[in-house]
Amino acid sequence: MHPPAALTGALTLIARAPDLWPGFAPQRTPLLTFDGTHSWLHHAGPGEDGWTRVDGAWVWPDRHPALTAHTAVTLPGGLDAAGVLLPDLPLPGDPAQAARTLAATLIHEAFHVYQGATPSPAWPAPELTALTYPAGAEVRHARAEETHWLRLALHARDGDWLTPARHALHWRTERHARMDAEHQSFETRMETTEGLAQYVETRFLGEHPNLDPDAAPQQTPRFWSYRSGAALAHLLDRTGTPWTAGVLAGRPLADLLTDLLTGQVGSPLPAPPHPQLQRAAQAAADAHDADLRARLEAFHAQPGPTLHLSSAAGLRLGGFDPMNLHPVEPGTFLHARHVQVRGPGAQLLTVGHPALTRGPDLFRVQEITLRALPTPHHEAGRWRVHTPTLTLDLPADAVQVTPDGWSVRLP
Structure with a gap:
């Protein structure tokens, strides 16, 4: 059993890499790779059972559970490593280029390991x-x-x-x-x-x-x-200054x-805009708006009863899928796949059933609308819906029949 040739070549290139950032040493950073059959750990011991020592590396007999994407990962024993999935990485056919591409990707993820070990206000990004x-x-x-x-x-x-x-x-x-x-x-x-x-x-x-x-x-x-x-x-x-210290102190690049x-002389500002870039930007904005309108129209076009749920005190947003979330209007968000909301004596969970929330912002939900509801059932004073894609549990005495379905107003 041997590592793939691209991985062996990448490790050689990483060992010869020049200094890329003060204090960053990919040559000593734990590297975890999955080749489609085995997971390989280099530059460190795993600190957990289940691994086998092979030719200076550690081998796991499959994809290690901690490795799910190109990213920095933490093994159960506490080891932080740069993780790369070779089957998800389009490597060139040329062996030398494949090794170079893999080495660059491992260095990218190794830098994230360095960031995790180097406290700095530069790293946290409010991704939501x-x-x-x-x-x-x-x-x-x-x-x-x-x-x-x-x-x-x-x-x-x-x-x-x-x-x-x-x-x-x-x-x-x-x-x-x-x-x-x-x-x-x-x-x-x-x-x-x-x-x-x-x-x-x-x-x-x-x-x-x-x-x-x-x-x-x-x-x-x-x-x-x-x-x-x-x-x-x-x-x-190119400025020849020790600028990396400023980054670590939290200054934006x-x-x-x-x-x-500042003070450098050059052509006057601003330069004239480029008409083709203006046109491309307008086209992209128009396409974005059209996509959101189409999503909103498709939501409202769903056949079947509608539920309008609101709360004066506000509803608590639990979980949601950010990859399938669309801000269709100011304060209005279409959760196309998953959302979980709780209110006084009420809970809602969707997994594949779209929902529309409204409120001052994403996390402060005041109203939620569902369409295409199945027939609810009543049990012990509760108004319930339970399907593979939708779970609703509401106080029955708060549910009012409306021309298009039902309305619920919670405290």
Whole structure:
């Protein structure tokens, strides 16, 4: 039994990797990989039973339960490791390129292990904020313009990179002026959390992050921040300053670059906008709005009775599926797959049955609407529905019959 050739080659490349970040040593970071048949642990002992020692590594006879995605994982014995699933990683056919690609991915995830072991205000990102990130054309257009100028700055190399960098920061200021502090924080923290992992990965590869201004209007803010954060870090390298200490102290990457470029002379700001990027941003915003309208219309078009549930004191949001959540209107959220809500003497659980919630924000629910309800049954003063996709348990005396179904008003 031997590790896959790509893994053996990747480990060799990682052992020879240059310094990528102060204090970060992927050569000593525990690395956990699944090759489709076995899980391999290198650079550390597992600290739990069930592993076999093979040629300087530890082997688990299947995918280890802790490893479910490319991510930093913690084994039951407490060991933190960089985890990669080889079957989910599209490796090139060329063996040398496959090893290089795998090494870069392992270094990316190893940096997340380093972040977990290095306390800093730079790392925590309020990811749920992305659910309500502004989706209008102006924000999308400014993102595309910033992407354009970041790419020009990176490719300027020894030429005049300062001017395009200043233009990129100008468009960032324009974009942030249309966002609240919470969404700005999400973006800048994602740039230090994921963007810097992308930065050490691309430094290892000797490449720039892939910046595509034409695609930027359609990209999610999370996806975009991987590339923007890496780009800002590469530009900070060109300043020749010890900027990494500022990051660990909690300074956003763009703020550090702005400080270092203040007073630099370049072409006047702002540069004229690019009409094709404006058109692409408007088209992306229109498509987003049309998608939300279609989802809302499909929800209301469901045949069958409707339940309107509300509470003066508010309903408690338990669990929900953020990957299938859509903010269809201000304060209105379509939970397309799963949501759990509790109120005074009441509970609701959906798993595949869409629900519409309303309130001041995602977590403060005042009303919830369900359509296509089956016939409820009454038992011991309770009004209940139980199917594979929907569970409802309400006080029967609070349920009122309405022309379209039922209404429940809780205290």
